[in-house]
Every structure is written in structure tokens, then in C-alpha cells.
Amino acid sequence: xxxxxxxxxxxxxxxxxxxxxxxxxxxxxxxxxxxxxxxxxxxxxxxxxxxxxxxxxxxxxxxxxxxxxxxxxxxxxxxxxxxxxxxxxxxxxxxxxxxxxxxxxxxxxxxxxxxxxxxxxxxxxxxxxxxxxxxxxxxxxxxxxxxxxxxxxxxxxxxxxxxxxxxxxxxxxxxxxxxxxxxxxxxxxxxxxxxxxxxxxxxxxxxxxxxxxxxxxxxxxxxxxxxxxxxxxxxxxxxxxxxxxxxxxxxxxxxxxxxxxxxxxxxxxxxxxxxxxxxxxxxxxxxxxxxx
Numbered sequence: 001x002x003x004x005x006x007x008x009x010x011x012x013x014x015x016x017x018x019x020x021x022x023x024x025x026x027x028x029x030x031x032x033x034x035x036x037x038x039x040x041x042x043x044x045x046x047x048x049x050x051x052x053x054x055x056x057x058x059x060x061x062x063x064x065x066x067x068x069x070x071x072x073x074x075x076x077x078x079x080x081x082x083x084x085x086x087x088x089x090x091x092x093x094x095x096x097x098x099x100x101x102x103x104x105x106x107x108x109x110x111x112x113x114x115x116x117x118x119x120x121x122x123x124x125x126x127x128x129x130x131x132x133x134x135x136x137x138x139x140x141x142x143x144x145x146x147x148x149x150x151x152x153x154x155x156x157x158x159x160x161x162x163x164x165x166x167x168x169x170x171x172x173x174x175x176x177x178x179x180x181x182x183x184x185x186x187x188x189x190x191x192x193x194x195x196x197x198x199x200x201x202x203x204x205x206x207x208x209x210x211x212x213x214x215x216x217x218x219x220x221x222x223x224x225x226x227x228x229x230x231x232x233x234x235x236x237x238x239x240x241x242x243x244x245x246x247x248x249x250x251x252x253x254x255x256x257x258x259x260x261x262x263x264x265x266x267x268x269x270x271x272x273x274x275x276x277x278x279x280x281x282x283x284x285x286x287x288x289x290x291x292x
Contacts, residue, residue: 002082004264005097005292006280007069007090009250010062012273013055018068019048021075028071031103035067038107043067058121058192062114063107066093069271070106072292073097076270079292083231083264085224085255087276088155088196089113091245097270098219100238105214112210116203117246121193123202128154128165128191129175133184136162136253142177146170154196156253158282163189165197196249204246211239229254231262256283268292 021028022044032044046054047064055061069086070093073079079097086094089110096106131139136153139162143151149170155163164174171194175186194200216239222231225241229251232238256267256279266288267280277289 001265002263003080003266003268004259005073005079005081005084005094005268005270006276007073007084007086007093007097008065008269008271008273008276009086009088009090010058010065012271012275013047013061013065013068014272015047015050015052015055017047017064017272018044018071021068021071022048025075028075031071031074032067034103035063035107038104039063039111058114058118059111062089062117063110065089065272066096066107066110069093070096070103073270074103076292081221083222083224083259083262084219085259086226087252088226088245088250090271090276091223091226091242093271094223095216095219095238095242098221098223100216100219100223100235101214109207109210109214113203113207113246116206117193117195117200119206120200120203124167124194124199126150126165126167126194126197126199127171127188128163128194129171129186129188131162131164131175131178131183131186133160134162134178134181138181139164139178142174142181145177146173149173150194150197150199152197153249154194155250157250158253158279161279161282165194166199167194196245196247198247200246204243207246208243211243224255224259226250226252226255229258231258252279253283256280256287260284260287266290
């Protein structure tokens with residue numbers, strides 16, 4: 001039986017996350033304290049006691065979800081992955097858990113990513129929307145038909161659930177067309193920008209420089225990366241895929257399908273919440289799911 005560890009992205013945060021870990025595990029406490037030092041502000045206090053509004057700030061959300069996920073992996077008694085993957089931000093957690101990046105370097109990159117994405121959002125007001133019960137092909141076709149605005153498929157979450165990303169006007173037009181084409185729902189999401197779209201290009205350029213300046217090592221197991229859902233262990237390719245990730249779609253459906261085809265029978269979610277377990281069940285009904 002092959003075990004796949006999967007790491008969630010933004011949106012799975014909650015007030016109080018990691019507090020029990022901090023109080024019960026000396027290694028976790030050490031890592032949280034190190035994180036406060038690396039970031040230059042007390043993120044652990046915001047995670048343990050902050051309001052939902054404080055946790056929603058991109059500069060807090062991304063490092064918070066990363067920290068909770070990585071520290072769970074680092075303190076797990078039987079963390080022996082045959083393969084790993086992460087959804088968007090979760091790809092950085094997966095890389096640290098698989099020893100391709102140091103804890104400090106991973107955290108620094110995630111924080112730089114969050115700040116770069118925030119700047120890109122302010123440059124180009126934009127948003128995302130979830131499209132339910134429409135085929136991927138139909139969603140892609142509708143996005144391609146809108147030529148005056150930026151609208152692209154951004155997150156292939158599971159069959160019948162695809163998130164689109166683009167300009168505010170483009171998303172409004174797309175949602176109307178999706179509903180007319182038979183979508184059960186076309187729901188604009190409460191996010192600050194068009195993640196995984198060409199509108200993130202300024203952030204991609206900024207993050208590219210930081211990724212190239214960071215030391216990566218060969219991971220202890222293959223990492224299935226968002227850009228094409230394929231497994232990688234070679235450092236230069238992992239870096240290139242990580243750079244491309246900000247403007248490319250998250251191919252989560254294809255990732256889980258490929259991991260299953262390569263022998264994964266148990267998917268263990270490592271991080272706050274159970275979102276990925278739900279998606280895995282919808283993609284690969286025969287697989288078992290669990291939490292760390």
C-alpha cells in the first residue's frame with residue numbers, strides 16, 4: 001500500500017489552529033517560535049487567538065496554513081510518504097515536508113509569495129468563481145469565448161467543481177454564461193484576486209527571483225506538481241514548476257488520478273481542515289483518506 005500525503009491551500013485556516021500542537025509538543029513549540037523570528041511578527045499568536053478577519057489577511061493566511069501543515073508533518077510519528085502533493089500554497093508545505101526545502105526557506109518563500117500576490121491583486125482588481133456541475137471542457141470553452149476580458153480555468157478541484165479566475169467584469173460575464181449553459185451554481189468567491197491566472201504575472205516575476213535564489217534539495221519522494229499533475233524529483237524542474245504555478249491552473253483532479261494510477265491507496269491530509277479528503281473521495285472513490 002502506497003501512502004500519499006496531501007497539503008491544503010488557502011481557505012482552510014481557523015482561529016486556534018496549531019495551539020494544541022504548540023502546547024503539547026516541544027518540537028512544534030520550537031518551530032512556531034522560529035517562525036515568529038523568521039517573519040518578524042508573532043504569527044503564532046494570531047493563529048492561536050486572532051479573529052477570522054485577522055487570519056484572512058493574505059500575509060497571515062498563507063504562512064499560517066503552511067506552518068500548521070508543515071509542523072504536523074514534522075511532528076508526526078510515522079511520516080513516511082511514498083509521494084506528496086499540495087493544493088496551490090500547499091505545494092510549498094509538501095516540498096518542506098519532503099525535505100526539498102528547509103523550514104526557514106520554505107516559510108520565507110511563502111511569505112514573499114503572499115506579499116507579491118497581494119501587490120498583484122491591488123494592481124489589477126480581480127476575483128474568482130466556483131462553477132458546479134458543468135464539464136471541464138464546457139467551462140474551458142466558455143472562458144475561451146470571452147475575448148475582451150481575462151477569464152481562465154484556475155482550479156480543477158474535482159469532477160464537477162472547477163474554479164475560474166479573472167477580471168471582475170470577465171467573471172461576471174462568465175458566471176451568467178455558465179448558468180445559461182446548465183451550471184448548478186456559478187458562485188463568485190470572497191477572495192482578493194485572480195489567483196492562478198495571467199493577472200498574477202507581476203507576482204510570478206517577483207517570486208521567480210526569490211525561488212532561484214533559494215537552495216533546493218532532492219526530495220525524499222516524488223512531488224506531484226500543480227502545473228501538470230506529474231511527479232518530479234529533479235531540483236531544477238521543481239523550481240521551474242513552482243515559478244509557473246502562480247499563473248497556471250491547479251490540476252488537482254489530474255494529480256489525484258495520477259497518484260492513484262501510480263499506486264496510492266491511502267491519502268493523508270496534513271494541515272487544517274478536511275477539504276482535500278472530500279475532494280479525493282470525489283476523484284478516487286476507491287482510495288482511503290485520513291488526517292495526520
